[in-house]
Amino acid sequence: MKKIMAANWKMFKTHAQGIETATALVDILRNKLPEDREVLVIPPFTLLHGVHNVLQGEPGFFLGAENFYPADQGAFTGEICPEQLRDLGCTYALAGHSERRHIMGEDDAFVGLKVRFGLKQGLRMILCIGEKIAERKAGNVENVLFRQLQKGLEGIDPGVDPETLVVAYEPVWAIGTGEVAGLEEILAVHALVRNKLVQMFPDSGKSIPILYGGSVKPDNCTSIISLDNVDGVLVGGASLAAESFSQIVLA
Numbered sequence: 001m002k003k004i005m006a007a008n009w010k011m012f013k014t015h016a017q018g019i020e021t022a023t024a025l026v027d028i029l030r031n032k033l034p035e036d037r038e039v040l041v042i043p044p045f046t047l048l049h050g051v052h053n054v055l056q057g058e059p060g061f062f063l064g065a066e067n068f069y070p071a072d073q074g075a076f077t078g079e080i081c082p083e084q085l086r087d088l089g090c091t092y093a094l095a096g097h098s099e100r101r102h103i104m105g106e107d108d109a110f111v112g113l114k115v116r117f118g119l120k121q122g123l124r125m126i127l128c129i130g131e132k133i134a135e136r137k138a139g140n141v142e143n144v145l146f147r148q149l150q151k152g153l154e155g156i157d158p159g160v161d162p163e164t165l166v167v168a169y170e171p172v173w174a175i176g177t178g179e180v181a182g183l184e185e186i187l188a189v190h191a192l193v194r195n196k197l198v199q200m201f202p203d204s205g206k207s208i209p210i211l212y213g214g215s216v217k218p219d220n221c222t223s224i225i226s227l228d229n230v231d232g233v234l235v236g237g238a239s240l241a242a243e244s245f246s247q248i249v250l251a
């Protein structure tokens, strides 16, 4: 399985800054990207077209979207649909990122709807899951993650193509805080997630990539990425500069 090294730019960067970063990233990594790694750049909507132009034709580079609205088209002012994303060269899209769950109020049912709709529309979907610190302290990690997986993947064909589905474990308390989860914690949670995926998808569950996200940096990536069942990383802050993100990609 290839490791997916994903950059989530969130609501950062003007057009010029985004093009500059994407160009620098491609320049640093061209001919250096190991066979078993792929790079996924997930910029804000305003940068999709420009970044697509930079990544197009570069082997191993993919474009993803941070969000979409689960409908074909229509009167949804301010929203973007999967077809529009694919038209701009997107292969992947996120659903259930903790900032959308906890700032925008998206619930499990809506996240599940997005995953189902995105897959139907030909996007590879990255379902993000993760517990809050209070949930961890209360011993509820497994309950929370299993609920997010169950609802987020409800209605997905048990024979789903594992190339089209990714799960990202991002403990909410580790996102943007500099507080990375311990290796033991990551190992334990990824094993739980793997077991649950195999239970839900008997044929493909073992091949669905599970990414870790939450304060991944160049100096902690090597040990995280070498853990069992860690099939890549989803990086926020440290993905904004081409130098640090390329170090992570090559870690």
Ligand code: PGA
Residues within 6 Å of the ligand: 008, 170, 174, 175, 176, 177, 178, 213, 214, 215, 216, 234, 235, 236, 237, 238
């Ligand atoms: P971070 O963000 O790397 O800044 O913690 C990760 C994410 O939100 O995907």
